[in-house]
Amino acid sequence: MAIRLTDKIVKELPAPALGNRVHYDDEIKGFGVRVTAAGAKAFVLNYRAGGRERRITIGSFPDWPVKGARDRAAELKRQVDVGADPMVRRHAERHAPTMNGLADLYREVHLPKKRPGSQQADETTLRLHVLPKLGRHRVADLRHTHIAALHREVTKKAGPIAANRTYALVHKLLSLAVKEGWIATNPATGIERNPENKRERFLTPTEIGRLTEALNAHPNKQSGNAVRLLLLTGARRGEVLGAAWSDFDLDAGVWTKPSHATMQKKTHRLPLSAPALRVLSDMRAGAATDHLFPGRTANEVQGNLKRFWATVTKAAGIEGARIHDLRHTHASILASSGLSLPVIGALLGHTQAQTTARYAHLLDAPLRAATERAGAVIMGAGKPGGDVVPLPAGRGRRA
Numbered sequence: 001m002a003i004r005l006t007d008k009i010v011k012e013l014p015a016p017a018l019g020n021r022v023h024y025d026d027e028i029k030g031f032g033v034r035v036t037a038a039g040a041k042a043f044v045l046n047y048r049a050g051g052r053e054r055r056i057t058i059g060s061f062p063d064w065p066v067k068g069a070r071d072r073a074a075e076l077k078r079q080v081d082v083g084a085d086p087m088v089r090r091h092a093e094r095h096a097p098t099m100n101g102l103a104d105l106y107r108e109v110h111l112p113k114k115r116p117g118s119q120q121a122d123e124t125t126l127r128l129h130v131l132p133k134l135g136r137h138r139v140a141d142l143r144h145t146h147i148a149a150l151h152r153e154v155t156k157k158a159g160p161i162a163a164n165r166t167y168a169l170v171h172k173l174l175s176l177a178v179k180e181g182w183i184a185t186n187p188a189t190g191i192e193r194n195p196e197n198k199r200e201r202f203l204t205p206t207e208i209g210r211l212t213e214a215l216n217a218h219p220n221k222q223s224g225n226a227v228r229l230l231l232l233t234g235a236r237r238g239e240v241l242g243a244a245w246s247d248f249d250l251d252a253g254v255w256t257k258p259s260h261a262t263m264q265k266k267t268h269r270l271p272l273s274a275p276a277l278r279v280l281s282d283m284r285a286g287a288a289t290d291h292l293f294p295g296r297t298a299n300e301v302q303g304n305l306k307r308f309w310a311t312v313t314k315a316a317g318i319e320g321a322r323i324h325d326l327r328h329t330h331a332s333i334l335a336s337s338g339l340s341l342p343v344i345g346a347l348l349g350h351t352q353a354q355t356t357a358r359y360a361h362l363l364d365a366p367l368r369a370a371t372e373r374a375g376a377v378i379m380g381a382g383k384p385g386g387d388v389v390p391l392p393a394g395r396g397r398r399a
Contacts, residue, residue, distance in 0.1 A: 002026035015039040031073040043069035049085040100135040129154050129166045139177050147188045160194030201325045202332040210316040223308035232276040234330030243292045268349040
């Protein structure tokens with residue numbers, strides 16, 4: 001029998017001997033309080049939707065007072081009256097994908113397409129920054145403010161560069177969510193990144209000389225050869241350390257990097273210089289496996305080279321230089337030799353001109369020498385001993 005529920009009445013309701021019992025309210029049909037044999041009390045609402053009887057739990061007593069529970073029951077009844085089913089909506093919300101689930105999808109769909117180093121970097125960013133903060137959030141509930149707050153937090157804890165990389169990964173994750181239809185728009189769009197100053201560290205000829213002496217003196221010839229090849233080819237560290245002898249044609253003097261080993265995911269054919277071929281020929285004579293730099297794991301090979309680099313640069317008196325700066329040094333030598341940016345980009349394996357453009361200022365010396373030569377020829381034209389400059393006949397049009 002329905003009764004007028006009050007907080008006092010609900011508090012004094014006895015527990016049944018077994019199971020549970022629902023005491024219904026006389027004001028809202030289907031609204032009541034369920035009491036279990038253990039004495040737990042919770043407000044419920046019975047309703048009919050889609051031809052089925054349903055019962056939805058509103059909340060436990062005394063966390064929910066009777067008035068609040070009754071108001072919530074009235075709101076749910078209004079939803080039912082317009083054709084909604086609160087139970088279906090609640091089920092959908094409970095099973096809505098979270099950022100943890102989105103990260104799993106990203107690992108399945110996109111991560112295998114990336115290079116091992118990039119895979120490891122993404123996993124580290126997810127583990128340290130993204131999932132501890134956003135993992136349990138439902139994707140549909142994420143707002144611009146959540147992403148901005150994460151960016152600020154990582155900036156304080158790990159620095160501006162790490163924050164930018166974290167933001168880029170979150171943006172990529174949420175773009176995947178848009179593609180999958182989980183959300184309509186990407187809430188990470190429009191967040192201002194931290195300014196980044198591009199490093200421009202090139203080894204000077206003197207430093208290269210000292211580095212060569214340190215490499216020759218060090219007993220670790222394998223790591224020494226890795227450094228030599230990095231400097232002589234301008235290749236990325238992962239490309240050199242993961243190279244296989246089957247990628248090389250030493251007779252033709254060509255290294256064909258397979259698409260899975262390059263950042264651009266495209267095969268890159270690189271002509272090799274005579275010094276690079278000498279290094280490779282010496283290594284080939286003593287090779288026992290198909291890999292130039294064998295090791296139990298890629299991380300072990302990378303770690304060994306990192307420690308070796310710290311040792312030889314210290315011995316050579318070189319400060320502030322990373323292994324990747326060997327690639328920049330190779331590019332700077334190409335530019336200073338007068339090669340064009342497209343040629344430099346082709347040798348480095350760049351697919352976008354703006355990537356190579358960072359070396360444009362290094363073309364000043366050969367360009368200045370060329371323009372000085374042109375100026376000397378022009379100014380000397382017609383003078384005794386001066387060069388004669390034949391000019392094309394004019395056709396009345398501007399160049």
